[in-house]
Amino acid sequence: MRPSSPSPEPDDARAVRERIIGLGSGSARKSYYPQLKEKIRDLEAKQLELMDTVRTLEERESELERLVDEKEALLKEVHHRVKNNFQVIGSLLNLGLGLAGSNEEAAAFAKTKRRIDTMAMVYGQLLAAESFAELELCSLVRNVVNALFYEAELRDVELSYDLSCLDLHLSVERAIPLALILAEAASNALEHAFPTGGGKLAVRLGFANDAPGTIRLAVEDDGPGPRSGGLPEPDSSLGLTLIEALAAQLKALWRYERRGEGPGLRFVLELRP
Numbered sequence: 001m002r003p004s005s006p007s008p009e010p011d012d013a014r015a016v017r018e019r020i021i022g023l024g025s026g027s028a029r030k031s032y033y034p035q036l037k038e039k040i041r042d043l044e045a046k047q048l049e050l051m052d053t054v055r056t057l058e059e060r061e062s063e064l065e066r067l068v069d070e071k072e073a074l075l076k077e078v079h080h081r082v083k084n085n086f087q088v089i090g091s092l093l094n095l096g097l098g099l100a101g102s103n104e105e106a107a108a109f110a111k112t113k114r115r116i117d118t119m120a121m122v123y124g125q126l127l128a129a130e131s132f133a134e135l136e137l138c139s140l141v142r143n144v145v146n147a148l149f150y151e152a153e154l155r156d157v158e159l160s161y162d163l164s165c166l167d168l169h170l171s172v173e174r175a176i177p178l179a180l181i182l183a184e185a186a187s188n189a190l191e192h193a194f195p196t197g198g199g200k201l202a203v204r205l206g207f208a209n210d211a212p213g214t215i216r217l218a219v220e221d222d223g224p225g226p227r228s229g230g231l232p233e234p235d236s237s238l239g240l241t242l243i244e245a246l247a248a249q250l251k252a253l254w255r256y257e258r259r260g261e262g263p264g265l266r267f268v269l270e271l272r273p
Helices: 011-021 028-098 103-129 137-152 172-192 238-250
Strands: 134-136 156-163 169-171 198-207 215-221 253-258 265-271
Touching (some): 103 134, 103 137, 103 172, 103 238, 134 172, 137 156, 137 169, 137 172, 137 198, 137 215, 169 172, 172 198, 172 215, 238 253
Parallel strands (some): 156 198
Antiparallel strands (some): 134 169, 198 215, 215 265
């Protein structure tokens, strides 16, 4: 028996099918096609615009990197020259020290040179770290005190450190005054606290437990030196006057205090980071 041929498709069904598959003048696909092409053109135009913006940003970034490199090189050269100037001044003070006519004059030259050397040390650490924004405070404290201690040549004096170095950094503008204050305090102890040559010098640094957010720097000795009869007065010497002025510049507090019942003094400096 021969299979029956399919019955012809009605005209309305054929029209619907053609519209669905995109045929015929009234198809849905043909009606959306111009809008789709327009959107594609818009996207292509925006892509080109975005690519142009990216190229522009890359060029500006390269230019900024070049300018930053030039600025860092210039800044490093400036700091090198400042350090060299300190060395020249130190050499001149050495000449004056050699020509001093009395022990008092020689001592004045030596103290001035020590202060210049301390500032030069700060710049030396700055150049070694290749960071001109901040200095690591614990390294600065060690460098300053070690230099003074070995210069004093007090072989029977024991030097110790108790440094908490977590997140302790200072800008160079604040590091130099602090280094000078530390140098004065340590020099006073090394010069006056150990008349017999023996004793202990301790340096402590960290955040104060009783004053959150405050950095506390302490220099203490156990020597019976001539200061044992009383606490140093702020204006009793050029060094203490300098400490007072520099502490005011840092907006810091400082004091001398007794180390309990035993001999010796403790210098304390407190400042906010």
